[in-house]
Amino acid sequence: MQTDTRALHNRLARIEGQVRGLQRMVDEDAYCIDVLTQVAAVQTALEQVAVQVLDSHVRHCVADAVAGPDEAAADERLDELMAAVRRFAKVR
Amino acid sequence: MQTDTRALHNRLARIEGQVRGLQRMVDEDAYCIDVLTQVAAVQTALEQVAVQVLDSHVRHCVADAVAGPDEAAADERLDELMAAVRRFAKVR
Amino acid sequence: MQTDTRALHNRLARIEGQVRGLQRMVDEDAYCIDVLTQVAAVQTALEQVAVQVLDSHVRHCVADAVAGPDEAAADERLDELMAAVRRFAKVR
């Protein structure tokens, strides 16, 4: 997991830089559509973070619980997972 | 699973009716915003269908594969699941 | 607007057919992932409908109100438009 954590940290550091860039654009009164394009780029980068975390969570925490002997714990992990997927997919 | 299939079928039958209602609204030249509100209602209903299918898929097909002895089959199910989640969440 | 209405009606008739196809898939116990793929296709088709309606609404109703002399009416159209965009983009 070390490599994953480092990759995730780096992605987030880049996102932090993008958000600072957005503040500069706003301060310099950049054209609205250019600001929106940059916001969309940050949103895409954040989605990639969420996908990476979700992917690793499903393959490790959830898979381990489901393969383990404690059925109640497995069910709890699955409920939690589906709640996270619903929130991620912005289910109304 | 019988009850689930029936519930799903009924949800889809209601959605079919909503889509027919939308055709009538368009034919009768309803106000754009009212059409958009009704499209959003159908989209919400379809999301509920997707969530129900995904939920049942995770708790049955995926959980069985992960708890089973065939690691390659489990990995394939997990890859497939994550691809479905990404598509569902419209990850760019 | 006649051509637009006909195109919209036809799109919706195709979506109705896709939803009927989904009911058949569910009845015949199709593989969950195939059902989800088909649900995503219907969602994409519905988004196209929403975009067409929104596009035409912006270029006709909203643009006319904004170019017209009644400022309050124009503001109302703009409020309504932004509410529709927020709902369409599933803003939380």
Added chain:
Amino acid sequence: MQTDTRALHNRLARIEGQVRGLQRMVDEDAYCIDVLTQVAAVQTALEQVAVQVLDSHVRHCVADAVAGPDEAAADERLDELMAAVRRFAKVR
């Protein structure tokens, strides 16, 4: 527009802080679901930024162009707006 710019700058400064908080969570190996919850909070905050920019763009730049005498310029603004809405709503 001064107040709007300041409000937007402050929102973005808060988002920058949230992204730094996410890096700390990742470094301290926080629970995946908690990370996902925090990512969703940042996404919601970014959507609010996009909505504020889009709202102000529609009410100022687009409305001015539409009310103005240059039809080609108005059309260009409307095309650009619809492209931004499609991207914001992640239309497939």
